[in-house]
Amino acid sequence: MFSIYTSAYNLNKMGFAWKETLENWVQFLYKTGEISIAVNTSDDNTYESLVTFANELTDKHALGIDWKIFKIDIPYSDPFFDGKLKTAALRQCTNRYCILLDMDEVIPLWSQPAWDGVIGALEQDYSGVEALFVPTIDLFHDVNNMKSMGQKWYVHLNLQYLERGPVGFARRTDGTIDITKSDTCEIINSSTFELAKTATLVDPRLPNEMKLRMIREGQLPVVIHLGWLNKEQRLRQSAFWTPVWNARNGSEVEQSKTIEDLNSIEYVPHGLPPWNQKYE
DSSP states (O other), rough: EEEEEEOOOOOHTOOOOHHHHHHHHHHHHHSSSSSEEEEESSOOHHHHHHHHHHHHHHHHHTOOOOEEEEOOOOOOTTTHHHHHHHHHHHTTTOEEEEEOOOEEEEGGGGGGGHHHHHHIIIIIISSSOOOEEEEEEEEEEEEEEEEEEEEEEEEOOOOOTTTEEEOOOGGGGGSHHHHHHHHOEEEEETTTBBBBEEEEESSSTTTTTHHHHHHHHTTTEEEOOTTOHHHHHHHHHHHHHHHHHHHHHSOOOOOOOSSHHHHOOEEEEOOOOOOOOOOO
16 A cells, blocks of 8 residues: 655664654554655664565564665765665555655554545546645654654655655755745655645644644644753764754755754644554
């Protein structure tokens, strides 16, 4: 039914909790589907670790998951490298419905029925639509709290002319990218650089409380972002990404640099079940 695809590099060096992420993905796919991972040049044994753990998961869950874990070499100095990595992973997907997730993002297992509804939305409710905005929640402080909600192009049809990269209106003539307009991984038309034909499942102007209620009631799918939970890991991640963001933008980008900066971020309870709680 679904193909999940992603990019990976320096997972062990960065201290990602990537094993619980992969286990979540295989449980969500429920013994079917495929996972495609493009592994860029790393300073650690990311590729070997992923292959070993994928084999362990296959044995543990008696999976029928089709794993596609492969090496690739795209310079980190390339402002477009992130989209290129993700596109390489996408090109290995064979299922009609594709979900892009990062290695610090999980899908709540209790939201399975809402995700099944995504297929109906793409095929019936939104004729001509190629991609859907899906709500995302940034956990913060602990698993019971969040700092923000948003929406991203997580799911789309597997169409050969679609790729991941910066949208055309964010591309500058000098080769840099306006990062206020792009995270360099939008789902776009590879010829025109225009955004894929996209529908949103919920009005983003609605209060978070209302969107959370819709998620709790099974009306909306959701992705949970774990990347803000471990503050030390977040700082290591920012240290890697800051020069990348600066190169993309052509100028310095302000980022949180200390634990004190992160501790100043406000957060609120989200009231959702644990993301690893299964649907019953």
